[in-house]
Structures are given as structure tokens and as C-alpha cells.
Amino acid sequence: MIGDPGDPAEVYDGTTIVLHWLTAILVAIQFLIGRTTGLLPRGALRLDVWSMHVVFGFVLTGVVTLGMVWRARYGRRPPPSNRGALHLAAVTTHRLLDFLLLIMIALGITDVFAHGFPLFNLWHFPKVGGREFVLSVNAWHGWMANILAAVALRHAAAALFHHHVMRNGVLLRMWWR
Template sequence: MHYDSRTIALHWTTAGLVLILWTIGQTADFIPRGPFRGAYWSAHFLLGFIFVAVLLTRILWRSSGGKRLPPADSGALQVISKTTHYLLYALLVIVAALGLANAFAHGVSIFGIINLPKLADHARAESIGDLHELAANSVLALAAFHAAAALAHHYLWRDKVLERMLPERAS
């Protein structure tokens, strides 16, 4: 029993983008000021806009044609799993919205080609940036818990929950 291929592709694209965006965001300040750092941040902004599009597509697909599978757990575990999934979606929407707000608050440039207007003063932009970082770290923490649960299903309980989210050929 597997999710449909579009759901699977959207899940892993989201996961990959979250990991890359978080890594860029947390490491950019270690790079000396200059063109490379500018390009590094530009990659975050560009991938950020792609992430917003992927997330919207995922939510639309999930609520329309995406395949639904019966709950993998029962009792308390089912509640924890469902709550984690809803919280993940909520945090993904929050981090994306704060990312967009952050980009317009700072008036960022994307590779010098697209220059967004700066819509907030310095103090407001800083506080939106802090909230964006807090949301980003929360997504990472919850996703780590979620991934640990998926791996526990696979390696400890040896059931087929992880395989539901893997392409049919690979499992």
C-alpha cells in the first residue's frame, strides 16, 4: 500500500527544500561579506519562492485528488501521528508566510535580477526575521521527531509505514 506518486514526490521535495533552506539560513552568516554571500542568500530566496509554490501545490493536491490511506497507528499513537502531521502543515505554512514577509520587509535582491521593494523599517524587519528563524527551527525539530517515528516504524516495529511514502519500485 503506497501513496500516489505525486503525493510521494511532493513529500520528498518539501523535505529536501526544508533541509536546504534551513542549512543555508543557519550557515550564511559564517561566509564573509561579499558577492558569494549575496549569491548564497539569493539561493535561499529563490528556493524559498519555489518552496511556497510546492507547499501550495501539496496542500491543494492533499485536499483534492491525493490518495488517502487508513491510519497506520491506533489509539494514542494515532492521535500523536495525526497531530504531528497537522502541526507540520501549520508550521510549514507559517515559516513560508514569515519567509515571504521577511523578504519584503528586508527588500531583498535575488541574484541582482529581481529586487523586491523594502516595505518595513529596520526594527520591524529584524523582528520578522527573528520570528521566521523561530518557525524554521520549530519545523526542523518537529520534522526530526516525525522522521524518527517513521524510522522506528521501519527498523523497530518492522511494519510498512515508511514504505507507504517510498516510490513503489524502491520498496
């Protein structure tokens, strides 16, 4: 049975589960900070919140890298939970999420250097490029954040649909037990 907690082959391993939820929580925090910090008045508080975004961004970089290496080399991958078109849709969404995470990380780190970011006003990253470059990298980072949020919401809705409507164990196999 899909997600049978008594059958180890049917559930993800603990490391994959922890790294998946850490990624999800960090992406949610990053999106929230990214979409609200511009509303704060210019000054020390705003810079500190953006600095937290950069710190969490580097933590996310580590978590995503570890997650991908772990899944590829050591992680347990349960058998497909769907067939045919639904299976294709699930796999496409998962690989798209991986791809968008990597793009967001690359754009975020480029954004740090494009700004010559003053981390907590204590340490300045070296600045690369001019004003046009900052604007364009920042715009791409913002657009890709919206696309990632939309795909992640669709992915979460599919997981909840499996759980509450199809009443199978797809969500449980990515859950702590």
C-alpha cells in the same frame, strides 16, 4: 497489511510521494542555507547564497501549495497506521508540520519585503517597514525554522522507528516502488 506494495489502497499515490520528498529536501536545504550563510564574509558570494535561499523559498511555496491542494482533492490517503494515542500523535504531528510550513512561507516572504531583498543584486523587491520590522520578522523566521526542524526530525524518527523497530510498512507507503 500496512504499506503492502501489492495493495494500492495501502500506499500513497505517486504525486503525493514526489511532493512529500521534494518538500523534505527543500526544507533541509533551506535550513542548511539559513543556518550557515551568516558565517560567510559579507559580499557578493553571501548575497548570491541568500538569493538562492529566496529562489528555493518561492519553489517551496509552490511545492507546498500544490501538495496541500493535491492531498485535499485528488490524493490517496491510506488508512491510519496506528490506533488510539499513537494515531492522535501522528495526525497532530502531520497537521503541525503543514501549519509550520505555511508559517515559514509567510514569514519568509514577509522577510523578503522587509529587507527589500536585492535578488542576486539584479532586482530589488520593494521594501516594506523599517529596521525594527526586519529584525523582528527575521528573528521569528529563525525561531520557527528551529521549531520546524525539531518537529520534522521527530517525525522522521517516528517513521524510522516504524520501519526498523516495529517492522511495519509505514515508511514504505511513502516510498518509491
